[in-house]
Amino acid sequence: MSLFANGLNAQSFQDFASFYKKPEKVKTGELTFRFESLGFFENNEYMGNIVKGYTLTGVMLRPKFTYSPADGLYVEAGVNLLKYNGKDTLMNSIPWFSARYCFSDKFSVVTGNLDQTNHHGLPEQLWEPERMYTDKPDAGLQFIYSASKLNAQTWVNWEQFIQKGDTYQEYFTAGVTGSYELVNNRLLKINIPCGILFYHHGGEINVATDGIRPRVQTHSNVFLSSNIFLKINRKKLKSFDLQYSHFGYTAITTNSNTQPYKSGHANFIELGISTLHSRLSLGKWNAFQFIAPKGRAIYQSVSEIDPSFNAPKQSMLTAKYFWQKNIALGARVAFQVEAYLHDLPMGSLSYSYGFFLLVSPEFLIKVF
Secondary structure, three states, X not given: OOOOOEOXXXXXXXXHOOOOOOHHHOOOOEEEEEEEEEXXXXXXXXXXXXXXXXXXXXXXXXXXXXXXXXXXXXXXXXXXXXXXXXXXXXXXEEEEEEEEEEOOOOEEEEEXXXXXXHHXXXXXXXXXXXXXXXXXXXXXXXXXXXXXXXXXXXXXXXXXXXXXXXXXXXXXXEEEEEEEEEEEOOOEEEEEEEEEEEEEEEOOOOOOEOOEOOOOEEEEEEEEEEEEEEEOOOOOEEEEEEEEEEEEXXXXXXXXXXXXXXXEXXXXXXXXXXXXXXXEEEEEEEXXXXXXXXXXXXXXXXXXXXXXXXXXXXXXXXXXXXXXXXXXXXXXXXXXXXXXXXXXXXXXXXXXXXXXXXXXXXXXXXXX
């Protein structure tokens, strides 16, 4: 189970596409070769004025060597590759290096490329799941705490580095997320996830172009959720769940804000049913002047199509089905269908569907 997986609610793309090797599976002295790959085909048929539809099809490859030279220390070195079907060239080819040191069985630090297990515990409203195979891998500094009741982490993902005299800004995203387990017994599980994200564009050592300096931008999002799971634990039917989330948005640099709103909020309530391999859910989204710079575009109150178009009030029904199955050790397959009905009661219908194949075999080279 991933660090921030909801236990019974593990049927999600965020959990499915978690690559990072779990600390408890690291063995001291082992040199291994891991070949991580994620093949994807996703078609998004989005209607309305917020975001246009598009298709993503290709493969993400991450071949790397892994080694644990001492107890609690684990390093990875390789390359991250992204290839879209129909393009002859790679979209990116980026060196991969990650080092993790466990101060104890509960607390660890990661430098270089970060552990993106379950997308740092962020919901899709704040972190678009497609970023797993469209963006550069997160890199920077991360601290992770994992205990029986509380899981938490804080990290900074440095997206654009600047040097003295550069004409562009530095970009980074920083966050703190956590999940506290209130109840977990034979019949019921209740946990409380929460978090805060900061997005910053700025810098002090870069220089102006034609006498004009880019505006410094700092925005933030917060979320607080309550997840209730009623355990069934039959052969196929596993649980019913009710999840409620509140989201907030604030433009911290109000004097230089380039967004149309200074603040906003949203609420999302979702009812789901989980089986052995799948989860079906229905949800209701209500938003007012809500912006999440890294979140799924269809939930936003600002348009990616027309900068002059805004939808300060947005209401939407959602229906989602996600299916996954383990094929073999280090290999699994998934399929998802999602539908969004905008602006009740006579809104447009958007939908998407996707197929994913994850293969991540690991080969032992030598034990030192």
